[in-house]
Amino acid sequence: MLNNPALSDAAKLVGRILLALMFVLGGWSKISGYAGTQQYMASAGVPGILLPLVIIVELIGGLMIVFGYKTRLAALALFGFTIAASVLFHMNWAAPMQQLLFMKNLGIAGGFLLLFAAGAGAYSVDKD
Numbered sequence: 001m002l003n004n005p006a007l008s009d010a011a012k013l014v015g016r017i018l019l020a021l022m023f024v025l026g027g028w029s030k031i032s033g034y035a036g037t038q039q040y041m042a043s044a045g046v047p048g049i050l051l052p053l054v055i056i057v058e059l060i061g062g063l064m065i066v067f068g069y070k071t072r073l074a075a076l077a078l079f080g081f082t083i084a085a086s087v088l089f090h091m092n093w094a095a096p097m098q099q100l101l102f103m104k105n106l107g108i109a110g111g112f113l114l115l116f117a118a119g120a121g122a123y124s125v126d127k128d
Helices: 005-032 034-043 048-067 071-089 096-118
Strands: none
Touching: 005 034, 005 048, 005 096, 034 048, 048 071, 071 096
16 A cells, blocks of 8 residues: 555645645635735735736646646745745744744645655656
8 A cells, every 4th residue: 555656646646736725726816816915015025016926926836736737847936935935924933823824834845845856646747
């Protein structure tokens, strides 16, 4: 069971979907809440003009992970994006929730590093 390629590939598929879900949904919600997201970014010192890039990274990068297309590249990009977002938006560790969000993001970044190393699996466009 531990060395079952079909089980491993199924786990990679489910893992990819779970890792990417918050990015796909987040990117989509930023489109409908564009002005509010720009204001939130500005409150953290991030120029709102970067919002289209954020949407592209989250939405397109997340979909690339789900479908397993150029998975290693997308995983590396989302790893960097997640670390950057953590540093920019969740460094107020005096607030316990911000510390929790920072640590959650580190776990997600770790998942992207594992995906970068392991590849998407057989149930993907990449088939690696």
